[in-house]
Amino acid sequence: MGKPNYCAIKDCHNKSGDKGRFGRTIKLHKLPKEGIVRSAWLRAISRKDFKPSTYTSVCSDHFPRGEGQSILQPSISHSESDQPKPCCSIDVIEQTHSYSKTPMRTLCESGTESENVPLSTASCTKNDKITQTNTPPAELSVQVTRPEIIIDDIASSDEEVLFYTGLPCYQAFKALFDTLIAAGADRMNVDDEIMMQEKSYRKLRLIDEFFMVMMRLRLGLLLNDLQYRFKISTGRVSRIFNSWISLMATCLKSIVFLPPLQTLQQKVPDCFKNFSDTRIVLDCTEIFIETPSALENKSLTYSSYKSHNTFKSLVGVSMTGAVVFLSNLWGGSASDVHITRNCGLLELLEEGDAVMVDKGFIHIQSDLKKKGVKLYCPPFMSAKRNQFSKSEVECTRRIASARIHVERKMEQIKNFRILQGILPISLSSKADAIFFVCSALTNLLPPLVK
Template sequence: MSGFKIKERRLAFQRVKKSALHCCVPFCSNSSRYNSEISFHSFPVDTAVRAQWLINIRRDIFSPTKTTRVCSRHFHPGDFVVTAAGLRRLQKGATPVLFSWNEYTLPTLRPNVWERKPRAESPNVNLTPFLTANSESEMETAAPDHDHCVTPAMANEMANENEALHRKIRYLQHQLEVLQLRTRFGIQRFAGSDEHIRFYTRFASYKHFQAFWKLVEPAVNTKMVRISNAKAASASSSEFSQPTTKLQPIDELLLFLMHLSVGLPLRDLAERFDINRTTASRIIATWTHFLYQLLGSQRLWIPRETVRAQLPPEFSAFPDTQVVLDCTEIFCQTPSSLLLQSEVFSTYKSHATFKAMIGMAPHGAITFVSGLYAGSMSDREIFKLSGIANLLTPDMAIMVDKGFLVDNLAPCKVYRPAFLSRNTQMSREDVMQTQSIARLRVHVERCIRRVKENKLFDKEIPLSVCGSIEELFNVACFLVNYQYGPLVKAWATQQ
C-alpha cells in the first residue's frame, strides 16, 4: 500500500453555458432552467400594449430590454396559439392579468341590478291609440306603484327622527370645531399656560397678553397698513386692506412675537400656522411697521415732573436725573465690500455690528431709542446724531458711562464715573460718587438685556433685512415697557 499513491478527489462546480430565461413579474420565480412546461414571452412592440403590460406587472421605474420575459402563467389559456411547429405564441393584444396578488384568478363580474333582482312579469295590456277608461283603471290596479301610505303618526315620527338627526349633526360640528381649535396653532391653544405665553411672547401671562391686545386691537382695522409685498419697505408700496390671510389678527400678532422672541424662521412659522412662507413674511413686515408706528407714536419721552414723581429712593442722591443712557450692539452679517466692513466693524465686539443708544427713566421704563448706526461709530457721535440733546433742558441731568464724553454736547448736567489719570488719585467723594453711579447704571444694562433676550438678535442679522431691522429693533424696545414688570420689585409700589 505504501507504494501506491491515492489520488486526491476534488469536486469542482461547472458553469452551465446554457442561459436560462426568468420571469420579470414581482414575486414570480419561474425559470426556464427548471421548468419546460412554461413558456416565456418578450414584451410586445406595440406601444399601447407594451404600456399596459408595464401597468399590469406593477414594476416601478422599470424599463424592459430584449431579454426581459413574462412567463405564460400570467396569461389566460385562451391568449395562446400553438403553431404548426408546436411553439406556443401569444395572440396579438394579449396582456398578463394573472398574478400572485390576485391569486391567479380574476373576480367574476357583478351582475347588474336587472340580473340580481327578479322582476314581475308585465301584464299584457292592449296599447291601442284609444284606451277606454275601464282599461286604464285595469292598468292602474294591475300594477300599482306603491302599496303603502303615510299616516299622520308616521309623519310625526319621521319629523322627530329628522330633528334628532339635525341635533346630532350640530353636536358633531361643534365637537369638530373644538377639536380643530385644539389642534390649530393659535393663541387659544396657550390660553391656560402662562409658561408658554412667556416663552413665545415674553409677556408675563396670558392675561397681560390679552391686555396688550385690547390696547392695539382698535387700531388694527383702522390704521394697519397691509404690506402687499414682503420686500416693500414703505407705506407707498402698501395698501389699506382687511386681513387677506386665514389667520385671525390676534394670531398674526402671535406669529410676529414668536419670530421676534423665539427667533423662529419663516419655514417653521409657516408649518406651525399652516400658511405659505411668503404669507408669513408679509405678516411679519406688516406688524413690524404697524407696531413701530403705533407704539412709537405714543409718548416715550416722559416729562420731568412725572419722572421726579416716580423717582425711586435709590436715586435720591441724583434727584434731577431724567434718563440713564447706554449703547448696545447687535451682530450683523459681514459685508463683502471692504469699505462697508470698516464702517460696521466694532473693535469692542470684534465683529460687524449695528449700534443703538437706549435711554431709561430712573424708575425703569424705556423713554428713548435711537436709530441703528454702524458699529464703528463712537458713543459720542451717536449721542450727537440721535437728537436726544433737543429733548434735554438745563434743569435735567443724564447718567452715562465713562465712554460718553458728551459734557460739551448735553445742555444739562452729566453724571459720569470719574476718570483716574496716571498721575492723580481720586478723592473719597469721587470714589463714593463713582460707586453710586455704577450701582444705578446697572439698571439700564438690565433693561437692555431684556431687549436682547429676544432670540432674533442672538444670530447675525442678514444684510437682506437691513431695511427693516431698525424698525424691528425699535419695536422690541417699545414692547419691553408692556411685557415686563418693574426692574426692582420694590419699585412696583412706586409706579
C-alpha cells in the same frame, strides 16, 4: 326643480365651468347648513328678500383660494372680488398719561401703574378688565389645517405667554392686539395674486398672525420653522411679519417718550436719591448683522469693540427702568459720543436736567454744559495718581448702583432672541422697526425699579 348652476352673490353672473379670476375654472360651493358660517354667507350674498334653498351656492371667485371651505366668509360682491384690496392708512395709537393732553387706551385698567410708562401691565391678573374692540370680520375666517400652536393653547398660562411672546400675561397680549386692530391691522393687505394661488396658502386668524410675529421676535425663529408651525408658506410668513412689525413700530411710539423731569421726580427710587435730578440714563447696545457685500457698508458697520459687523443704538432709560428714548440704528463703527450728538436727544434736554452715563460718554460733557445739563459719570483715574480718593470711590459705587438698571433693561431687550443672533441682510430694511418694537415691548413689563 333641477339643481341651479349659478352663483347666488348679488350681481355675480358666474356659472359652474366658466373661466374665473387668474384663469381658474369656476366651482360652486354650497351654502353651509347652519350656524355662524351660514349667517356670514347670507350677509355676503346681500340680496333683499332672498330665500335660500338647499341648492344655494357661491362661486369660487369669492374666495381667496377658490375653495369655499378655506375661508368662512366670501367677499361682499363680485365687483369687489375682482379688485385687489388697497393697503389702508394706519392711525397712530392714542395715548393718555399725566403729562399728555392726548387720550390713550391702557392695557390693563387694574394693576400697579408706573408713573412714566403709559401702558402698564405691572400687575396683570386673570380678573383684569381689558379694553375690548369689536372683532373684525377678518377674525371670523378659519383655515383648513390647524397650526401646531395657536394663542388659545397657551392663553391660560402666564408663564407660557411670557415665554412665547415676551408679554407678562394673556390680558396684555390681547389688549395690545386689540389696540393694533383699532390702528388698522385688520386692513393690512399681505396677499397678492401669487399668494392666492400658492398651494401652501392657509389663512390664519389675525390674532394668530400677531402671535406668530411675537413668537419670531421672542424666540428668534426662522421662516422655515414658522412655516412648519403655522402651516403657511415662508413667503406668507415673511409678508405677515413685515406688515405687522411696521404697524407695531408706529403704534408703540406712544409708549417710548421722555417725560419732563418734574414728572419723573414724583417717584424717585432709593438708588437714585442722590441723583434725583436724573432725567435719563444712557447706554449704547449693538446687534450682530450679516456681513454686507458692499465694501463701504462693511466698513460702516464693523464694530471694533465687538469684532463683528453690527447695528448700534443709543438707549435712554428713566430712573424707574422704562425705555424713554431710542435712537435710530447706526453702523457699528459709530462711537457712542457721535451717536449721542447726532441722534436728536440733546435737543430734548432742558436746563436743570441731569444725564447719567458711563466713561465712554465723557466727551459729551461740553455739549451738555452749554444747555445747563449736569452729567453724572464715574471719575477717571488721573495719570498723576494710581488710586481714587475715598469720596471718588463712594461716587463710583453710587453711580454703579443706579446704572445697573440700564444694564438690566438691556438684558430685557435682548431677551427678544431675534436680537441675539445674526440679523440677516434680508431684514436690514426692517431692523430699525424690529429693534424699536422689542425695546418698546419691555415697557409693558413690570417696572424694573420700584
